[in-house]
Amino acid sequence: MANHVTLTQFIIEQQRGLKDASGTFSMLLNNIVTACKQISHKVNRGNLIGVLGSADSENIQGEVQKKLDIITNDIMIEALNWTGHLAGMASEEIDGFIAIPEQYPKGKYLVLFDPLDGSSNIDVNLAVGTIFSILRCREGVDAELDDFLRKGTEQVCAGFVLYGPSTMMVLTTGHGVNAFTLDQDIGEFILTHPNMKIPEETSEFAINMSNQRFWEEPVQRYIEECVQGKDGPRGKNFNMRWIASLVADVYRILTRGGVFLYPYDLRDPNKPNKLRLLYEANPMAFIIEQAGGACSTGRERILDIKPTGIHQRVPVILGSKNEVERIVSYHLQQ
Ligand code: F6P
Numbered sequence: 001m002a003n004h005v006t007l008t009q010f011i012i013e014q015q016r017g018l019k020d021a022s023g024t025f026s027m028l029l030n031n032i033v034t035a036c037k038q039i040s041h042k043v044n045r046g047n048l049i050g051v052l053g054s055a056d057s058e059n060i061q062g063e064v065q066k067k068l069d070i071i072t073n074d075i076m077i078e079a080l081n082w083t084g085h086l087a088g089m090a091s092e093e094i095d096g097f098i099a100i101p102e103q104y105p106k107g108k109y110l111v112l113f114d115p116l117d118g119s120s121n122i123d124v125n126l127a128v129g130t131i132f133s134i135l136r137c138r139e140g141v142d143a144e145l146d147d148f149l150r151k152g153t154e155q156v157c158a159g160f161v162l163y164g165p166s167t168m169m170v171l172t173t174g175h176g177v178n179a180f181t182l183d184q185d186i187g188e189f190i191l192t193h194p195n196m197k198i199p200e201e202t203s204e205f206a207i208n209m210s211n212q213r214f215w216e217e218p219v220q221r222y223i224e225e226c227v228q229g230k231d232g233p234r235g236k237n238f239n240m241r242w243i244a245s246l247v248a249d250v251y252r253i254l255t256r257g258g259v260f261l262y263p264y265d266l267r268d269p270n271k272p273n274k275l276r277l278l279y280e281a282n283p284m285a286f287i288i289e290q291a292g293g294a295c296s297t298g299r300e301r302i303l304d305i306k307p308t309g310i311h312q313r314v315p316v317i318l319g320s321k322n323e324v325e326r327i328v329s330y331h332l333q334q
């Protein structure tokens with residue numbers, strides 16, 4: 001490909017346009033990129049290096065951990081804790097938040113991440129990913145809980161890396177969405193999908209149908225109308241996809257439109273929602289909105305939620321704008 005633009009070049013050039021950018025953010029992003037390249041390598045090597053399978057442990061959220069959940073979490077922490085750019089971190093795999101070790105300087109950002117999203121797919125060789133969200137923090141201090149509990153609108157950057165047939169990074173800093181493909185030969189992410197935009201109209205939905213009996217009425221209505229296809233009120237046929245990796249489902253929606261729902265459900269009254277706000281829903285919502293889509297719980301814009309806990313879960317409905325607005329209107333009509 002002629003005129004390669006690397007991710008590093010792209011970020012540095014974008015930061016140059018901002019008046020008080022010090023270069024710290026570009027360096028932080030580079031550290032995240034380095035971690036994701038290491039994760040890509042491990043995921044790709046799979047059982048050749050013995051990283052597949054269960055770790056025989058549970059994370060703080062009661063989910064069985066895969067070996068790679070632990071390995072990727074360690075890679076992220078070790079790539080970031082020494083840099084001096086961070087005041088703290090939060091990870092799906094760690095209770096509470098992660099303090100920066102005493103011996104390192106503290107910086108002005110927080111990184112919140114899901115090191116291996118969709119990890120139930122890892123042993124069947126399907127796509128998984130890393131999701132991250134960057135917030136600003138008070139400078140030079142150890143972050144406290146309240147520093148993390150910020151609305152999604154305050155994110156300065158959100159991204160995810162999809163470890164699929166190609167390894168891709170999707171990124172927003174609030175100026176649109178760009179995607180980069182890892183060129184394994186030179187070890188660099190190259191800009192391949194500039195300014196991604198989600199089509200407003202779609203006829204594809206993604207939901208785990210096995211939970212249908214636990215959904216609320218507005219979601220029942222929406223899916224029922226899609227399934228009725230040409231013979232129903234929508235007057236057109238719909239297609240369904242469910243990869244069970246948020247990263248892969250979101251990437252598909254970014255490329256060809258669609259809507260994704262992990263709605264409120266009544267399966268387990270102690271756990272009515274699945275996806276985590278701070279390192280799954282918020283970064284995806286920032287990306288989806290920046291690409292012209294919408295993201296809601298059904299009753300509230302995701303990015304407007306005031307968080308109450310680091311590992312808080314929320315209903316997620318995201319994707320093509322017109323469909324998300326329709327689903328929200330069904331909730332409001334209740
Ligand atoms: O991280 C949670 C997650 O793995 C998402 O990536 C995915 O969208 C969802 O859970 C799949 O859930 P289920 O196994 O219920 O289909």
Ligand code: MN
Nearest residue numbers: 114116117118
């Ligand atoms: Mn996840």
